[in-house]
Amino acid sequence: MNETHKVSDKRGFLLYGAWFVSLIATLGSLYFSEIKGFIPCDLCWFQRIFMYPLVLILGIATFQNDWKVVRYALPLSVIGGSISVLHYMEQKIPGLGGLRPCVSSVPCSAEYINWFGFITIPFLAFIAFLLISVAMVILVMKNRAN
Template sequence: MHKENYLLAAWGVALIATLGSLYFSEVLKFIPCELCWYQRIFMYPQVFLLGMAFVRKQFIIARYTLMLSIIGGTISLYHYLIQKVPFFRNTAPSCSIVPCTGDYLNWLGFITIPLLALIAFIFISVISYRVIQMEKEGKYI
C-alpha cells in the first residue's frame, strides 16, 4: 500500500472519531467528563494534521501523530479502566461536574466511549508507525 493511502486511512479514522465525539456531545447531549476532554485534545488536531499531510505528501507528520495517539491512547486506556475495573474505579480522582466513572454508552457490556477512542488511537498509532517505517526504509510504494 502507498504511504499516501496510509495517511488517508489514518485521516479517515481521526475524522470518524472526531465526528462521533461531536455527535455524542452536540446531538445526543452527552456532557464530556474531564478525561474525555483530554482525549479530544489529542484526537481533534489529528484530523487537520493528517489531512494536510495527505494533501501535501508530508510523511514526517506521522511522527507527531504517533506521539499524539500514544498519549491519547494512554488516557483512553486509563479512562476505560476507571469505568470497568473496580480497583481503578475506587481509586479514581474526582473529575469535574460529570464523573469519569460514568458511561453514557455501554454496548454489549464492554464497548464504551473511551474504548472507541482507544481503538481509534491504536489504529492511528499503527498506521503512523508503518508510515515512519516506510520512510526509514525508503519505500515509496
C-alpha cells in the first residue's frame, strides 16, 4: 500500500467519523424531543440549526471523498459549539441563567438531564461539535502536509 493511499484512508476515516458523530447527535436530539418529550429551548434550537446540516454536508462529503468540505463544516461546528458553551454556562453558572430572556416556554437554564452532575444536553452537543471540529482541523493539517 503506497503512502498516498494511506493518507486517503485516514482522511476518509476522519470524514466518516465526523459524519457519524453528527448523525448520532442529530438522532440524540430527536430522541430527547420526540420520544422523551423534552421541549427544546431557544438555544437548543440554535444548536440544532448548526448540527442538522452537518449530517447532510458531511454525509455527502464522506461518500464523495470530498476533503474540501472543511470550508463548510468547520464554521458550522465552531459556531454551534460556541452556542453549546454559552448554553452550558447558562445552566451551570449561577447568575448567568436567565441573563438572556428565553422566548420559548422552556428557560435555557433548565436541565432535562444531569448525568454525573455535569453532563447535560448542551454538554453532549458541545462534545459532538468539538469532535467534528477536531476532525476538520486534522483534515486541514493533512491537506496542507500533502
